[in-house]
Amino acid sequence: MMTDLILVLVVLTNLKLLGSSRLGSSIRVVAAQGVMLGLLPILVHVHELSLHFAALAAGTVALKGVVFPWLLFRALREAEVTREVEPYVGYITSILIGLAALATSFWLGGRLPVSTGEPASLLVPSALFSIFVGLFLIVARKRAVNQVLGFLVMENGIYTFGVGVVAELPFLVELGVLLDAFVAVFVMGIAIYHINREFDHIEVNRLDQLKG
Amino acid sequence: MNAFSFIPLLLALVLSPLMLGVINRTKAFFAGRHGQPLLQTYFDLFKLLQKGVIYSRTTTWIFRAGPMIGLAAILTAALLMPLGKCPALLAFPADFLLFAGLLGLMRFFTVVAALDTGSSFEGMGASREVFFSALTEPALFIALATLVRETGRLSLSTMFGQASNAHWLHSGPVLGLVVLALVIVLLAENSRIPVDDPNTHLELTMIHEVMVLDHSGPDFAFILYTSALKLWLLGALALGVALPFSSGNPWLNLAMALGGMFGLAVAIGVIESVMARLRLRVVPQLLIGAGAVATVALILTLK
Numbered sequence: 001m002m003t004d005l006i007l008v009l010v011v012l013t014n015l016k017l018l019g020s021s022r023l024g025s026s027i028r029v030v031a032a033q034g035v036m037l038g039l040l041p042i043l044v045h046v047h048e049l050s051l052h053f054a055a056l057a058a059g060t061v062a063l064k065g066v067v068f069p070w071l072l073f074r075a076l077r078e079a080e081v082t083r084e085v086e087p088y089v090g091y092i093t094s095i096l097i098g099l100a101a102l103a104t105s106f107w108l109g110g111r112l113p114v115s116t117g118e119p120a121s122l123l124v125p126s127a128l129f130s131i132f133v134g135l136f137l138i139v140a141r142k143r144a145v146n147q148v149l150g151f152l153v154m155e156n157g158i159y160t161f162g163v164g165v166v167a168e169l170p171f172l173v174e175l176g177v178l179l180d181a182f183v184a185v186f187v188m189g190i191a192i193y194h195i196n197r198e199f200d201h202i203e204v205n206r207l208d209q210l211k212g
Numbered sequence: 213m214n215a216f217s218f219i220p221l222l223l224a225l226v227l228s229p230l231m232l233g234v235i236n237r238t239k240a241f242f243a244g245r246h247g248q249p250l251l252q253t254y255f256d257l258f259k260l261l262q263k264g265v266i267y268s269r270t271t272t273w274i275f276r277a278g279p280m281i282g283l284a285a286i287l288t289a290a291l292l293m294p295l296g297k298c299p300a301l302l303a304f305p306a307d308f309l310l311f312a313g314l315l316g317l318m319r320f321f322t323v324v325a326a327l328d329t330g331s332s333f334e335g336m337g338a339s340r341e342v343f344f345s346a347l348t349e350p351a352l353f354i355a356l357a358t359l360v361r362e363t364g365r366l367s368l369s370t371m372f373g374q375a376s377n378a379h380w381l382h383s384g385p386v387l388g389l390v391v392l393a394l395v396i397v398l399l400a401e402n403s404r405i406p407v408d409d410p411n412t413h414l415e416l417t418m419i420h421e422v423m424v425l426d427h428s429g430p431d432f433a434f435i436l437y438t439s440a441l442k443l444w445l446l447g448a449l450a451l452g453v454a455l456p457f458s459s460g461n462p463w464l465n466l467a468m469a470l471g472g473m474f475g476l477a478v479a480i481g482v483i484e485s486v487m488a489r490l491r492l493r494v495v496p497q498l499l500i501g502a503g504a505v506a507t508v509a510l511i512l513t514l515k
Binding site for chain 1: 381384385389496497500501504505507508511512514515
């Protein structure tokens with residue numbers, strides 16, 4: 001029940017990201033999504049709670065809920081960009097595409113032969129949906145900050161998948177994934193700053209030629 | 213059919229103007245004012261009914277028929293809407309389609325009457341009304357389809373009779389999403405605050421109010437009463453989903469439903485007090501969002 005609630009909230013935050021026009025609110029939504037997903041392993045494995053899951057949850061919440069938003073807000077502030085998202089695909093179209101993707105994810109999730117436990121019937125579809133939304137945000141938005149957010153949402157999807165499908169993912173592997181995400185966001189934050197300093201903007205559609 | 217099933221209809225007819233009064237008092241409380249009397253809408257109706265009517269020479273019979281057809285449509289719709297666990301006077305499979313259709317008929321005649329005045333100003337309001345309702349109707353229908361899937365019943369009365377707290381325990385997210393979508397539909401359809409401000413007479417932002425500017429006297433009383441009933445009926449729809457608890461005693465259920473309705477009125481008043489009206493450009497996004505929320509609920513029930 002609680003897992004379902006969290007997963008439905010994750011689906012709603014994804015839709016909100018598709019319709020959101022502000023970079024700041026997008027960053028906050030991704031942070032909220034990260035916190036909710038951080039709590040997910042505790043709820044899924046509520047009967048076999050161990051230090052392992054507690055540590056993983058604490059690490060995820062701290063990283064995705066505090067460190068990433070802080071880094072991204074800092075990048076936003078230093079790059080001094082306007083706060084509009086600037087989409088290639090309009091917000092309403094994005095939401096409609098998102099709904100189609102959600103339906104596809106549920107259809108696909110029902111057919112994938114992965115063994116999930118009884119309470120996890122929503123896990124696979126919402127994981128697929130997060131991965132799709134992440135990809136879509138990377139492709140359909142101009143701002144470099146949005147690419148980082150799309151990457152994070154995609155990572156959240158893979159993480160959801162991991163929580164549901166693999167009961168006992170080795171602790172080290174999960175830590176490694178978290179560390180990868182951290183490094184990626186860190187590097188992208190610096191990259192955004194440098195792109196901005198070189199080109200006076202962070203719009204990726206204008207980065208198709210090198211500055212001589 | 214027993215005498216008991218007249219009760220939702222009677223309560224809707226008698227108490228719907230009071231709901232507007234409760235909303236206004238809540239807003240007044242938040243603004244630190246004393247506010248108008250709770251019964252103000254009844255006074256307004258009474259005053260308007262005693263006045264004469266003025267018809268512009270450019271209007272035709274459509275303008276005169278509009279308010280009456282609107283009232284007739286909403287009264288018919290009131291026959292179909294149960295109040296909490298108390299079933300409606302009429303119930304038959306797929307009656308919610310008729311309910312939505314009657315709301316559409318009412319809107320159509322309001323719009324046509326507004327266009328009939330020949331005023332470009334009212335035409336603008338009519339255009340906005342049609343545009344926004346084209347976006348709320350999918351949300352309403354998808355939410356109703358979700359309820360049909362969820363309860364396995366095909367009429368509003370049996371749907372709400374079937375719904376119980378077990379549904380909240382078993383599929384809480386679905387019901388929560390449906391309630392959210394229905395509340396947004398309720399706010400939009402009744403031109404409440406995030407979409408339209410019922411108090412403002414600022415020309416460029418009005419939607420519903422601008423269409424009825426040329427109606428006067430009893431005609432305007434009809435329109436006022438129609439919109440009060442519409443608020444009551446859509447409120448009852450959202451409430452039936454939000455509070456499906458049954459106590460076993462019909463009178464107690466009825467009291468609970470009435471309490472819920474006025475709680476809903478207070479909630480609308482609070483929403484109107486703490487939120488600003490959205491920019492007109494953003495309103496379609498909100499309404500599409502309501503449709504998206506309802507679609508997520510539908511997908512969850514289909515899985």
